[in-house]
Amino acid sequence: MSVTTNIYYKGENGSAKAFAEKMISSEVAEETRKEQGNLRYEYSEPLEGKEAILLIDSWGNQESFGKHHKSAAVNKIMELRNKHNLHMKTEEFIVDNNDQDKNI
Numbered sequence: 001m002s003v004t005t006n007i008y009y010k011g012e013n014g015s016a017k018a019f020a021e022k023m024i025s026s027e028v029a030e031e032t033r034k035e036q037g038n039l040r041y042e043y044s045e046p047l048e049g050k051e052a053i054l055l056i057d058s059w060g061n062q063e064s065f066g067k068h069h070k071s072a073a074v075n076k077i078m079e080l081r082n083k084h085n086l087h088m089k090t091e092e093f094i095v096d097n098n099d100q101d102k103n104i
Helices: 015-025 028-033 062-068 072-083
Strands: 002-010 038-044 052-059 087-095
Touching: 002 015, 002 038, 015 028, 015 038, 015 052, 015 072, 028 038, 028 072, 052 062
Parallel strands: none
Antiparallel strands: 002 052, 002 087, 038 052
């Protein structure tokens, strides 16, 4: 069962983009990608909605997702998010990999 979370970081005056750039340049994003069970950790700019950055955060299972939230990387993420005064909106998707959709 994989877990994917879309996180929309919203701020003002370019703060969301600055946050994502700092996550990449400080290698916190890369540190997260190397965690066991991480499938995807990718930032992008939505075409609609200025002052926002989308993070697609995907994990192989609930256990690895939970371990990530207890990691040192999450503390760094929270510090940067607070520093850039960002607000978050999240959407979570859980996929049961044992279910086979016959329409695909």
